[in-house]
Amino acid sequence: xxxxxxxxxxxxxxxxxxxxxxxxxxxxxxxxxxxxxxxxxxxxxxxxxxxxxxxxxxxxxxxxxxxxxxxxxxxxxxxxxxxxxxxxxx
Amino acid sequence: xxxxxxxxxxxxxxxxxxxxxxxxxxxxxxxxxxxxxxxxxxxxxxxxxxxxxxxxxxxxxxxxxxxxxxxxxxxxxxxxxxxxxxxxxxxxxxxxxxxxxxxxxxxxxxxxxxxxxxxxxxxxxxxxxxxxxxxxxxxxxxxxxxxxxxxxxxxxxxxxxxxxxxxxxxxxxxxxxxxxxxxxxxxxxxxxxxxxxxxxxxxxxxxxxxxxxxxxxxxxxxxxxxxxxxxxxxxxxxxxxxxxxxxxxxxxxxxxxxxxxxxxxxxxxxxxxxxxxxxxxxxxxxxxxxxxxxxxxxxxxxxxxxxxxxxxxxxxxxxxxxxxxxxxxxxxxxxxxxxxxxxxxxxxxxxxxxxxxxxxxxx
Numbered sequence: 001x002x003x004x005x006x007x008x009x010x011x012x013x014x015x016x017x018x019x020x021x022x023x024x025x026x027x028x029x030x031x032x033x034x035x036x037x038x039x040x041x042x043x044x045x046x047x048x049x050x051x052x053x054x055x056x057x058x059x060x061x062x063x064x065x066x067x068x069x070x071x072x073x074x075x076x077x078x079x080x081x082x083x084x085x086x087x088x089x090x
Numbered sequence: 091x092x093x094x095x096x097x098x099x100x101x102x103x104x105x106x107x108x109x110x111x112x113x114x115x116x117x118x119x120x121x122x123x124x125x126x127x128x129x130x131x132x133x134x135x136x137x138x139x140x141x142x143x144x145x146x147x148x149x150x151x152x153x154x155x156x157x158x159x160x161x162x163x164x165x166x167x168x169x170x171x172x173x174x175x176x177x178x179x180x181x182x183x184x185x186x187x188x189x190x191x192x193x194x195x196x197x198x199x200x201x202x203x204x205x206x207x208x209x210x211x212x213x214x215x216x217x218x219x220x221x222x223x224x225x226x227x228x229x230x231x232x233x234x235x236x237x238x239x240x241x242x243x244x245x246x247x248x249x250x251x252x253x254x255x256x257x258x259x260x261x262x263x264x265x266x267x268x269x270x271x272x273x274x275x276x277x278x279x280x281x282x283x284x285x286x287x288x289x290x291x292x293x294x295x296x297x298x299x300x301x302x303x304x305x306x307x308x309x310x311x312x313x314x315x316x317x318x319x320x321x322x323x324x325x326x327x328x329x330x331x332x333x334x335x336x337x338x339x340x341x342x343x344x345x346x347x348x349x350x351x352x353x354x355x356x357x358x359x360x361x362x363x364x365x366x367x368x369x370x371x372x373x374x375x376x377x378x379x380x381x382x383x384x385x386x387x388x389x390x391x392x393x394x395x396x397x398x399x400x401x402x403x404x405x406x407x408x409x410x411x412x413x414x415x416x417x418x419x420x421x422x423x424x425x426x427x428x429x430x431x432x433x434x435x436x437x438x439x440x441x442x443x444x445x446x447x448x449x450x451x452x453x
Contacts (some may be wrong), residue, residue, distance in 0.1 A: 020193050024193035035200075036212060040213040043179075045191075047235065050231075
């Protein structure tokens with residue numbers, strides 16, 4: 001009960017880092033069903049990070065490809081203008 | 091082995107999730123399945139709760155048997171979906187997570203990798219039956235992670251390389267661009283550390299240049315007023331810094347909409363930057379002498395220094411406000427501390443540089 005009270009007090013502060021540290025430090029003292037929930041929270045946390053990173057990378061690649069395509073088009077336009085100029089001059 | 095590699099490996103080795111379908115009696119005779127089936131009926135509500143009650147009492151009729159068979163189909167479907175997700179979990183994955191999380195490392199020292207996986211799997215089944223929406227979110231996340239491009243990292247590197255070539259980067263610019271691109275490819279926790287390092291170096295360089303530029307008026311380090319030759323050297327140093335910013339900006343462009351990790355690293359560096367000692371906080375707290383952002387903007391707009399861009403909308407002002415506050419507070423405290431020059435005089439070049447610096451960070 002003392003452990004539970006401590007956890008409630010820490011939870012009231014809303015400090016996630018402190019809550020995580022407390023749960024990890026006292027993991028062995030927790031009942032098994034609670035251990036299961038806590039262990040799963042860490043898996044969720046990791047998946048959140050992986051999924052977010054995946055999205056950022058996908059956005060990064062899409063944005064860069066869009067920029068490169070735009071540049072490619074600009075280069076082509078420039079080249080066409082040059083060729084037209086050359087042809088007109090010849 | 092990273093979590094992603096683990097998932098790919100397991101996906102390649104994955105067996106079909108659904109085996110021969112269990113009958114209702116088989117489900118009821120399995121302690122694990124029967125508990126979950128009872129949960130399933132309980133959560134379905136209505137007639138299913140009555141059905142569960144008759145099942146407990148052993149008082150079922152032929153009509154109930156048909157209903158149970160119907161409900162079993164939905165139950166088996168959810169269990170199979172849970173099994174697909176559970177198949178991605180492995181002891182290697184638990185070890186990988188422990189290598190990046192000190193808290194989970196402690197947990198794993200109590201459980202051991204296999205027991206941790208067993209607990210995860212059990213929880214996946216529980217969630218699949220008892221919290222359908224929650225389960226869908228996890229399944230989507232796992233699918234996103236497990237199905238993302240296998241050559242994703244290489245694809246990022248290729249695009250960055252093409253981007254660099256397209257931008258004709260050379261020398262230090264290229265070196266920095268490559269460094270930032272490599273950081274972008276790191277796992278999130280390592281990225282946080284690496285961006286903090288970049289922020290420390292970059293903001294440190296920024297402060298040194300501001301110091302030199304203002305002849306040490308800001309007191310970040312000992313300084314003095316410069317000769318014309320020195321001023322030319324300083325201008326060159328600023329150009330070099332601009333190059334660095336351009337590279338950082340281009341890499342940040344790649345991350346679009348502001349990579350939160352980079353933004354966080356720079357904000358943290360600014361907030362934690364060492365402030366002068368003996369600062370008199372009473373002035374700040376009273377607000378009497380604290381300049382408002384509007385004053386700074388007015389000062390900046392009056393300035394004859396070249397403008398890199400205009401702040402036009404309230405939304406833009408809000409966007410830069412937080413970054414300005416951190417920098418302005420430092421400048422103001424330092425001005426108070428050194429008691430030299432007016433704040434606006436000191437702030438003008440500071441703000442101009444801050445605008446350049448913060449623009450790519452607060453997209």
